[in-house]
Amino acid sequence: MSRGICVYLEFLTPAHKAQIEKAAQETGFSVHFFDLDQFEEARACLQHCEVLYAHDLALLKAAPPSLRWYCCSFAGVDIYCKAPSVFANPQCLLTNSSGYGVTIAEHVVMVTLMLLRRMPEYEAVVCQHSWSRQLSIRSIRDNEFTILGTGNIGTNVAQRLRGMGAARITGLSRSGRPAADFDRVLPISRLDEVLPETKILVMALPSTPETENILSRQRIALLPPEAYVINVGRGTALDQDALTEALNSHQLAGAALDVMVPEPLPPDHPLWNARNLILTPHVSGNMTLGYTCDVNVDMFCRDLANYAAGRPLVNLVDRTLGY
Amino acid sequence: MSRGICVYLEFLTPAHKAQIEKAAQETGFSVHFFDLDQFEEARACLQHCEVLYAHDLALLKAAPPSLRWYCCSFAGVDIYCKAPSVFANPQCLLTNSSGYGVTIAEHVVMVTLMLLRRMPEYEAVVCQHSWSRQLSIRSIRDNEFTILGTGNIGTNVAQRLRGMGAARITGLSRSGRPAADFDRVLPISRLDEVLPETKILVMALPSTPETENILSRQRIALLPPEAYVINVGRGTALDQDALTEALNSHQLAGAALDVMVPEPLPPDHPLWNARNLILTPHVSGNMTLGYTCDVNVDMFCRDLANYAAGRPLVNLVDRTLGY
Numbered sequence: 001m002s003r004g005i006c007v008y009l010e011f012l013t014p015a016h017k018a019q020i021e022k023a024a025q026e027t028g029f030s031v032h033f034f035d036l037d038q039f040e041e042a043r044a045c046l047q048h049c050e051v052l053y054a055h056d057l058a059l060l061k062a063a064p065p066s067l068r069w070y071c072c073s074f075a076g077v078d079i080y081c082k083a084p085s086v087f088a089n090p091q092c093l094l095t096n097s098s099g100y101g102v103t104i105a106e107h108v109v110m111v112t113l114m115l116l117r118r119m120p121e122y123e124a125v126v127c128q129h130s131w132s133r134q135l136s137i138r139s140i141r142d143n144e145f146t147i148l149g150t151g152n153i154g155t156n157v158a159q160r161l162r163g164m165g166a167a168r169i170t171g172l173s174r175s176g177r178p179a180a181d182f183d184r185v186l187p188i189s190r191l192d193e194v195l196p197e198t199k200i201l202v203m204a205l206p207s208t209p210e211t212e213n214i215l216s217r218q219r220i221a222l223l224p225p226e227a228y229v230i231n232v233g234r235g236t237a238l239d240q241d242a243l244t245e246a247l248n249s250h251q252l253a254g255a256a257l258d259v260m261v262p263e264p265l266p267p268d269h270p271l272w273n274a275r276n277l278i279l280t281p282h283v284s285g286n287m288t289l290g291y292t293c294d295v296n297v298d299m300f301c302r303d304l305a306n307y308a309a310g311r312p313l314v315n316l317v318d319r320t321l322g323y
Numbered sequence: 324m325s326r327g328i329c330v331y332l333e334f335l336t337p338a339h340k341a342q343i344e345k346a347a348q349e350t351g352f353s354v355h356f357f358d359l360d361q362f363e364e365a366r367a368c369l370q371h372c373e374v375l376y377a378h379d380l381a382l383l384k385a386a387p388p389s390l391r392w393y394c395c396s397f398a399g400v401d402i403y404c405k406a407p408s409v410f411a412n413p414q415c416l417l418t419n420s421s422g423y424g425v426t427i428a429e430h431v432v433m434v435t436l437m438l439l440r441r442m443p444e445y446e447a448v449v450c451q452h453s454w455s456r457q458l459s460i461r462s463i464r465d466n467e468f469t470i471l472g473t474g475n476i477g478t479n480v481a482q483r484l485r486g487m488g489a490a491r492i493t494g495l496s497r498s499g500r501p502a503a504d505f506d507r508v509l510p511i512s513r514l515d516e517v518l519p520e521t522k523i524l525v526m527a528l529p530s531t532p533e534t535e536n537i538l539s540r541q542r543i544a545l546l547p548p549e550a551y552v553i554n555v556g557r558g559t560a561l562d563q564d565a566l567t568e569a570l571n572s573h574q575l576a577g578a579a580l581d582v583m584v585p586e587p588l589p590p591d592h593p594l595w596n597a598r599n600l601i602l603t604p605h606v607s608g609n610m611t612l613g614y615t616c617d618v619n620v621d622m623f624c625r626d627l628a629n630y631a632a633g634r635p636l637v638n639l640v641d642r643t644l645g646y
Binding site: 102103106107109110113114116117119122123125126129130131132133134135136137138139140141142159160162163164165263264265267268269272279280281282283286288289291 | 425426429430432433436437439440442445446448449452453454455456457458459460461462463464465482483485486487488586587588590591592595602603604605606609611612614
């Protein structure tokens with residue numbers, strides 16, 4: 001029988017499926033599609049497949065040792081790295097899908113402007129059907145940004161801020177290697193020195209042991225009182241209690257969190273009522289944007305060709321690093 | 324006695340005043356500053372001045388025939404053009420201040436993203452402390468924009484949309500003259516032909532007899548149902564009743580109005596409750612942004628040098644055209 005690919009995803013259009021079919025045919029694979037309500041069928045099929053394209057921990061755990069490549073359609077793959085035992089085959093390749101940069105960057109620009117232009121407060125005014133215009137606002141132009149993470153997301157954010165005239169964009173990454181669209185990139189070990197001069201802090205980090213609680217209570221205290229914090233990476237990257245206290249006591253000007261701990265946030269969680277906090281239910285990188293889905297499928301098909309030809313996979317994840 | 328300048332403004336910092344003092348000194352003028360609570364003092368002083376830098380119709384009406392230049396600190400000067408009798412001196416020069424492009428463009432980018440990313444709906448979810456992630460969103464990237472007005476505001480909007488990957492940006496202006504950052508500029512007479520293929524319509528027009536009700540009920544009906552309308556020009560440019568009906572009946576996807584008729588909007592006005600409408604209380608070009616104030620003062624000082632030297636004023640308004 002031919003080599004099999006099991007696809008278990010919710011966002012594929014007929015055009016996406018045709019594109020995957022074609023890529024499979026060209027590389028000698030047969031492909032089997034399942035919707036999210038067909039878990040049992042997908043599991044049965046997976047027993048005879050060597051490739052899985054999905055984002056499901058339970059399904060991966062049910063895979064046989066003959067699974068050789070798991071393509072996760074999400075960017076964040078920390079849950080697959082923390083527990084190596086999820087792979088029956090220890091040599092199984094793991095790739096992630098890093099094409100969320102455009103949609104997450106648009107989210108970051110949106111919430112940055114909402115914070116700088118005092119939208120939460122103006123929305124409260126409008127909600128009362130009243131009229132008030134005197135809140136002092138700030139601008140992306142001439143402002144100073146620090147972006148934690150210089151990957152696909154951080155780079156897309158930096159490009160957009162640059163295009164809107166940001167005065168200085170500092171990137172922080174593990175390596176500190178220079179990157180286009182950043183005025184400077186520093187190693188993340190220099191974070192403490194950058195925080196006091198940060199006006200807007202954008203956090204776009206994967207969840208790894210190193211990034212957990214990286215914006216600790218002590219570091220939140222290093223930010224100036226006019227600073228805004230925006231997190232689109234993982235909720236574990238910051239101390240939520242300390243952030244809530246800093247907001248409520250005016251030690252920080254405001255924040256926008258698209259990721260938090262836990263998700264969904266329980267209805268009585270104090271974060272819901274923190275002062276000047278824009279909360280969104282983990283939608284910044286949502287697969288509800290067609291373009292993001294297109295890129296996701298493109299990346300899978302490109303790496304399928306690489307896989308079939310024995311070339312290295314572009315989106316290969318180092319499971320010990322977690323990204 | 325020396326030639327006098329009367330300045331009656333609320334937004335000047337000590338640095339701005341020093342800058343104006345210096346420009347006045349260099350050109351042989353003496354300058355007199357008044358806060359908005361000093362109307363009577365300003366009026367008395369104005370009787371001996373040839374230049375007024377303000378945004379106040381009542382004060383202008385109290386000016387003597389010897390007033391030779393009124394520099395309005397606002398961009399919209401329609402109220403001074405509709406009634407020529409406000410100028411005791413029919414030859415009095417009128418300039419406006421067109422430096423609002425940056426702040427208004429940032430407002431436009433913000434509300435565009437809020438509409439495309441369904442923020443009014445997500446905010447309603449968050450307000451209930453609940454969790455829902457399935458709303459389909461759209462992106463500035465690959466989208467098609469029509470901008471009414473290719474002046475300072477329209478150009479700043481186009482630059483930012485271009486930087487975020489907009490697929491096509493059509494400008495419409497009186498002349499239809501090509502302009503940087505627009506894919507094409509058409510004469511405003513071709514509006515009807517452009518509306519059916521418009522995804523996001525940005526209105527940044529001055530208030531003139533020609534622009535009044537330019538987005539009429541008939542033209543609103545030409546927009547596709549997925550279209551968004553954003554107005555940062557003047558409230559009179561669109562048919563508010565027709566817009567409200569189109570929103571409530573899902574003939575239009577949404578809108579964002581920063582200008583409306585009347586302002587302030589009365590507490591019982593139907594616009595407050597229109598479906599998927601982002602209302603802001605005329606703050607897109609607010610003087611609460613320091614940069615906008617800096618540009619305003621720079622422009623006045625530059626034109627003061629022109630005025631003193633007998634050169635043409637850069638921001639001169641044609642009172643018959645209204646801009």
